[in-house]
Amino acid sequence: MTTATKEKTDIAVLKQFIGGEWVEGTGTREIKSVNPSDSREVVATCKGASKEDVQKALAAAQEAYKGWKATPAPARARVLDKVVALARQNKERLARILAREEGKILPEALGEMEKGINLLEWFAGEGLRFMGTTAPSELPKNLLYTVREPLGVVSIITPWNFPWAIPCWKIAPALVAGNAVIFKPASNTPWLASELVKLFDEAGLPKGVLSFIVGAGSEVGDSLVEDDRVKAVSFTGSNQIGVRVHTICGKRGIPVTCEMGGKNPCIVWKDADLDLALAGVVKGAFGSTGQRCTATSRLILHEDIADEFLKKVVDAANAMKIGPALEEGIGLGPAVDQGQLDTDLDYIKIARDEGAKIVCGGNRVEDGDLKFGYFVEPTIFDHCTPKMKIAQEEVFGPVLAVFRVKTLEQAIEYANDTVFGLTCAIYTQDITTAMTYMEESEVGMFHINSPTIGGEAQVPFGGVKGSAVGDKEMAKEGINFFSKSKTIFLDFTGKKRESNIY
Ligand code: UN1
Numbered sequence: 001m002t003t004a005t006k007e008k009t010d011i012a013v014l015k016q017f018i019g020g021e022w023v024e025g026t027g028t029r030e031i032k033s034v035n036p037s038d039s040r041e042v043v044a045t046c047k048g049a050s051k052e053d054v055q056k057a058l059a060a061a062q063e064a065y066k067g068w069k070a071t072p073a074p075a076r077a078r079v080l081d082k083v084v085a086l087a088r089q090n091k092e093r094l095a096r097i098l099a100r101e102e103g104k105i106l107p108e109a110l111g112e113m114e115k116g117i118n119l120l121e122w123f124a125g126e127g128l129r130f131m132g133t134t135a136p137s138e139l140p141k142n143l144l145y146t147v148r149e150p151l152g153v154v155s156i157i158t159p160w161n162f163p164w165a166i167p168c169w170k171i172a173p174a175l176v177a178g179n180a181v182i183f184k185p186a187s188n189t190p191w192l193a194s195e196l197v198k199l200f201d202e203a204g205l206p207k208g209v210l211s212f213i214v215g216a217g218s219e220v221g222d223s224l225v226e227d228d229r230v231k232a233v234s235f236t237g238s239n240q241i242g243v244r245v246h247t248i249c250g251k252r253g254i255p256v257t258c259e260m261g262g263k264n265p266c267i268v269w270k271d272a273d274l275d276l277a278l279a280g281v282v283k284g285a286f287g288s289t290g291q292r293c294t295a296t297s298r299l300i301l302h303e304d305i306a307d308e309f310l311k312k313v314v315d316a317a318n319a320m321k322i323g324p325a326l327e328e329g330i331g332l333g334p335a336v337d338q339g340q341l342d343t344d345l346d347y348i349k350i351a352r353d354e355g356a357k358i359v360c361g362g363n364r365v366e367d368g369d370l371k372f373g374y375f376v377e378p379t380i381f382d383h384c385t386p387k388m389k390i391a392q393e394e395v396f397g398p399v400l401a402v403f404r405v406k407t408l409e410q411a412i413e414y415a416n417d418t419v420f421g422l423t424c425a426i427y428t429q430d431i432t433t434a435m436t437y438m439e440e441s442e443v444g445m446f447h448i449n450s451p452t453i454g455g456e457a458q459v460p461f462g463g464v465k466g467s468a469v470g471d472k473e474m475a476k477e478g479i480n481f482f483s484k485s486k487t488i489f490l491d492f493t494g495k496k497r498e499s500n501i502y
Contacts, residue, residue: 014046014194016053016214019060020207025049029216031187036103036334037324037373043100044191049215054182054223057211061153061180062229064208069150069178071206077127077176082203084120087113094164094195099325101191102163103334103374106326108288116168119474122457123172126479130176132486139497143490148483150178151255152231155224157245158193159237160186160336161291161396167196169457169474170234175200175209177483179232182211184224186237188337190214217241225249232256232482234473236293239394239466246469257470257481259462261394262293262422264452265415267437268309269408269428270302276449277427278312281400284425284451286320286378289333290398291340293467294423294445294453297395298384299402300411306404310382313400314360317378322365324373334374335397341374344397348379351390356381356401386417394420408433416442421465425452444468 014031015022029048035041068076087094091113098109132146156170163185174181185193197212213220225233225248232255235245242258249256266284268277284296301309320331335341341364348362361379376397384391384401391401405411415424415437425447426437434448444463445455455461455474462472471481491497 011042012044012191014044014190014214016049016057017194017197017201017210017212018053018057019064019211020201023053025053025215027053027215027219029187029219031190031214033101033188033191034337035100036336037100037326038369039338039374040372041100046190046214048187049213049220051220051223053215054213054220054227057182057213058153058223058227058229060208061182061211064206065150065152065180067206068175068180068209071178073127073130073176073178076178077124079200079203079205080120080124080127080172080176083199084117084124086199086202087117087120090195090199091117094192096326097192097195098164099333102160102189103325103336104288105330105333109325112162112165116165119165119169119457120172122474123176123479126173127176130479130483137489139491141491141493143492144487145490146485146487148177148480148485150483152179153229154179154181154232154234154482155230156181156183157221157224157233157235157237158183158185160189161288161293163189163192164196166236167193169461169478170236171196171200171210173478174234174482175205177479179482180209182213182224182230184213184215184220187214187216226252230254234481235259242469255470255481257462257468257473259293259468259473260466261420262295262463262467263297263392263394263418263420264294264423264425264443265298265300266296266425266452267300267411267415267427268302268305269411269426269430269433270304271429271433272305272427273429273449274305274309274312277309278316280425280427280449280451281313282316284453285400286317286332286398287451287453289335291336291396292453293394294455295396296425296452297400298391298415299400300414301402301404302411303404303406310359310380310402314380317360317380320378322375322377323370332375332378332398335376337374340396341376344376344395344399347390347393347395347397347399351381351384351388351399351401354388354390356388356390357383359402361398386414392418408436412437412440416440419466420463422463422467423447423452425450444472
């Protein structure tokens with residue numbers, strides 16, 4: 001193991017943040033955050049929260065909400081401005097925590113930091129634009145307008161794969177809109193999440209407006225969704241839990257948004273710039289070790305270029321340097337934990353058994369100290385068919401299924417043949433080919449000559465079909481989810497109306 005990975009071995013001891021105080025959890029679970037590049041290294045520990053801790057956080061949030069709602073939106077946004085400044089000052093340090101705790105290679109960890117900062121900036125700006133509309137009334141001397149108002153206490157439940165950017169894009173709009181937030185990160189990446197909360201505290205967010213609860217989902221998760229005081233839930237994670245969260249919120253009649261899985265296709269057409277496509281496919285499929293809901297997991301090739309292009313992808317995959325997230329020159333980091341590694345290897349076996357042809361990778365990497373991490377080779381299966389499990393189910397690892405097609409109709413049919421609908425891409429030089437697919441695609445986000453991954457603060461992020469329920473995130477949609485409009489009818493005639501028709 002290199003010195004870079006062993007650079008810092010202090011174990012962070014984390015606490016819950018309840019009512020503006022850092023306190024020890026009183027739950028039964030001892031949370032341990034482990035370095036996925038070397039599981040011998042525990043990076044953080046935390047005594048998990050109990051149901052009572054959640055009750056305290058909810059009570060504090062309910063109380064703090066009143067003052068926060070009454071704080072003008074531009075003033076609320078100014079707290080975010082300070083968080084942006086603090087995040088910039090701490091960017092390197094936080095990126096290293098991200099790499100140690102989640103296993104994201106350092107250049108990608110820095111990219112995630114930047115993305116979170118962009119989102120904080122965007123939503124800080126939204127504080128100055130937290131506005132309604134005015135409309136002409138049917139009646140004389142009547143002012144008809146709307147204002148936006150917060151919802152109350154909201155729960156934010158986030159996954160491990162973007163432990164900085166996803167909390168930023170949910171917490172920032174929730175706070176700017178004037179809500180009080182209970183934030184529960186995934187229990188395998190609580191350290192970076194607690195660092196984000198510290199920045200909000202340092203930036204002067206009033207006590208109780210943001211609480212941080214780390215604990216077993218089974219112990220604390222339900223109260224965050226079921227308690228009467230919770231007025232909306234924003235969740236990103238697995239389909240299984242997302243559907244459950246959605247069902248509970250549906251029964252309670254509260255707004256809910258769930259970002260879930262993907263099985264994102266990338267079509268490379270016969271007229272594509274193959275080098276451009278190569279870079280996009282490698283980044284989309286193997287970037288972040290395939291652990292993003294927007295990852296490219298299906299590659300649909302026009303048969304004329306299939307052999308030539310696939311060879312390029314296989315060569316690039318084989319050339320990727322696999323190793324610890326903090327080591328220089330690494331192209332592919334580890335899976336996040338043993339469970340994810342096992343899932344990756346299970347799907348590789350399933351695909352082999354289904355008759356897909358493995359053309360690269362397929363194994364765990366266990367050379368030297370790498371055996372202490374959760375490394376798996378970038379893996380590609382050729383000659384997949386649409387009904388195979390490898391073509392239908394989300395792996396969340398560096399595993400790519402390849403299909404060969406003759407016509408654009410067939411490519412589009414394959415691309416849409418999934419329960420998911422998050423994102424997709426096409427590489428082509430022909431605008432008609434690209435836009436034909438764009439019109440037919442069943443996705444929330446469509447990329448032309450760029451990889452399936454990514455998003456920008458100023459445009460909506462999210463999927464259709466099984467990839468999402470509820471509103472999209474980021475952009476105006478992000479802040480609209482966390483607020484509701486009130487319509488005001490102001491009659492200033494000062495006398496009885498002549499007509500009663502309205
Ligand atoms: C990205 O591709 O940059 O969980 C973001 C996920 C998504 C975020 C992806 N919600 O992977």
